[in-house]
Amino acid sequence: MKHIAIIGYGVVGGGITAVIEENKAFIERMVGDCVNVKYILDLREFPDSPYGDRVVHDIETLIDDRDISVVCETMGGSHPAYEYSVALMRSGKSVVTSNKEVVASFGDELLRCAAENGVTYMFEASVGGGIPVIRPFTTSLAGDSIGKIDGILNGTTNYILTRMKESGCSFEEALSEAQTLGYAERNPTNDVDGIDSKRKIMILAALASGKLVDNDCAYAETMTKVSAADNKAAEKWGGAVKLVASAVIDHANDKLALYVCPQFVPFSCPLAHISDVYNGVMVNSPVTGDVMFYGRGAGRFPTAGAVVDDVCAILSGAAAAETTPVFEKTSRGAVPFAELKFEYYVRTRPESKSDALEFLNSTCGKVQVIDSEDSGVLEAIVGEANLDEIRHICDNIGAVESVIRVWKNA
């Protein structure tokens, strides 16, 4: 029998015990032995749970028990998740996590710590919930130089944008609905301001480039300003507004750009069709072209299932034979967001439409009018421009109501 432990018995932690019960036969076949949850470390007691007698409150209990070979860290947050993981790995235990914050902040150190102690640190569940995405990066796509990653990596915001599009409601109404359904937290900042998506794209970019950039080298922009009118304009243009996290990796010149912002995504890109709480990760590389991984990006069972997959990979020995990612914490080659050029969707109420159009035509390489029939409103795609340039453009075409970047293909 193989013994494991769980740290943090919340939504995901609770899912792990359920998945291990549900898929007992499959897991035994894969691992070659049955898997037992020996301890659950949590601040709380769970007297009504069949696992109530496994609950402990001191990390030392796990560290000191030589039976435990793998620990699932599903507590979230950087601290003490980081300190616990280091202590466990130093005592010879492998760690599997669903915690994107700790991986995005300390992934380099945690992977190094694992290597130094001859154990494994895995984090499939930290990005894309149950979608197998980390492993394809380290196995199937590992031989290929990935140049672009685009992901819808946050289910909450994608649900909000889907509802806004479908019902024509405002951001506030859609958020409130998402909160009622349990898809959004009471304080939705991490989701709606792109912080959660930023952590995930930092992790994916590190897998593809070896570089885990400093937090302030990746740009995140809120999606709270997206309006029903923007959604309508996107549809008319032939696409949808999505909160996309992007990584542009230039291996030859050792450059890397990471950004999360609302983007006009054309229907020709499969990300435009991802609705509700689903996630998608699209990867472009010279050999394979575009590949996309799609599925439920969050939720108790998909995320717990991904944790259990990693546990099985470690216990079966498969993980030991796979190439372990190495992350270097660095800002080297990080391109400032302000320098990146995009096309932009702009909605404005100019004093004179003809003057505004004349200005745009004389300033921008591209001007595509989406709508100018609605009285007083001018909607157009313009660009390409960097941050200074689009500001200059906006300053000169009247009262700007909306500016949203247009998604760029690899």
Added chain:
Amino acid sequence: MKHIAIIGYGVVGGGITAVIEENKAFIERMVGDCVNVKYILDLREFPDSPYGDRVVHDIETLIDDRDISVVCETMGGSHPAYEYSVALMRSGKSVVTSNKEVVASFGDELLRCAAENGVTYMFEASVGGGIPVIRPFTTSLAGDSIGKIDGILNGTTNYILTRMKESGCSFEEALSEAQTLGYAERNPTNDVDGIDSKRKIMILAALASGKLVDNDCAYAETMTKVSAADNKAAEKWGGAVKLVASAVIDHANDKLALYVCPQFVPFSCPLAHISDVYNGVMVNSPVTGDVMFYGRGAGRFPTAGAVVDDVCAILSGAAAAETTPVFEKTSRGAVPFAELKFEYYVRTRPESKSDALEFLNSTCGKVQVIDSEDSGVLEAIVGEANLDEIRHICDNIGAVESVIRVWKNA
């Protein structure tokens, strides 16, 4: 230095040497050594190729050379691919293939032969070209009991259906265009009659169930009868006509149904949005829910890249630690297609629309009229019905122009 060989220096085989050159640094890092193509077995000579001096014509040269540890079989067809693979594995060489025909026909024997000889048989490139799909089945999704697989597994037919939808042209016109572009072969039977898709769904179902069914236990229906009118009706209904290969796996009752046919796929299903030569494989399991893998399903580089991934997995030792699939050749539990119940799209020219509708309403559990305004035509979704029942329905509602199944969710 690790030595490999290629059998069949066609589109994919030629891609392998190109990918190995292109991704030399990555491959070396993964394998821990450089990889050399020592032999290319082909009937032809390639005097103009830089690999011309590696060309040999006798399989014995490969079998007798102890330097060769992995052979890439990219010749296609069942024979002599099967015999060559067996002989190579018996002489201690692992085999990697892109050949879906040989895997669908002899996968059980080839996997057993590999196990008996302590070598590896891998076939990532046989389904979905460059999309990592086989490995996720054997690693990430292995702990989960997959209940349904739906795939757009043939790029040629998806290109034809996309063109028909976009331009309103006929099947014949779209096929001719696909042939001009090199997407379809001069004899397109394997693609358009669903034979290629059937082989691929047989392989995926075997990975999920352990059962490689006999060829005649999987149903394949041609897509040549799909018309521009069907495409229009699907759009009006809220979806697209796709050639979908499906596997329904009932683990509890040991039942399995495999079928390939044109299906009305609703836009809520991501398969409906897959256009051009792209492929997608959607997998449903209780823990993970729906997951989809998407990408270029064919083509020189994606397919060759997948072969090279398998080669690297073997040479790095990763493959040895992964769970090897075991296929049992069997018809046990295979559900005859005639017994399966579907909803159907039906287009008919009834003598009396009201009589036809009255018949449908009295016979079918569901009748959803799509169009009855076009003079003489009645378009509706009806069902559910099995094969006998839908035949009976069609016999009673006038001149039927089209009958297409509606895609069922898991």
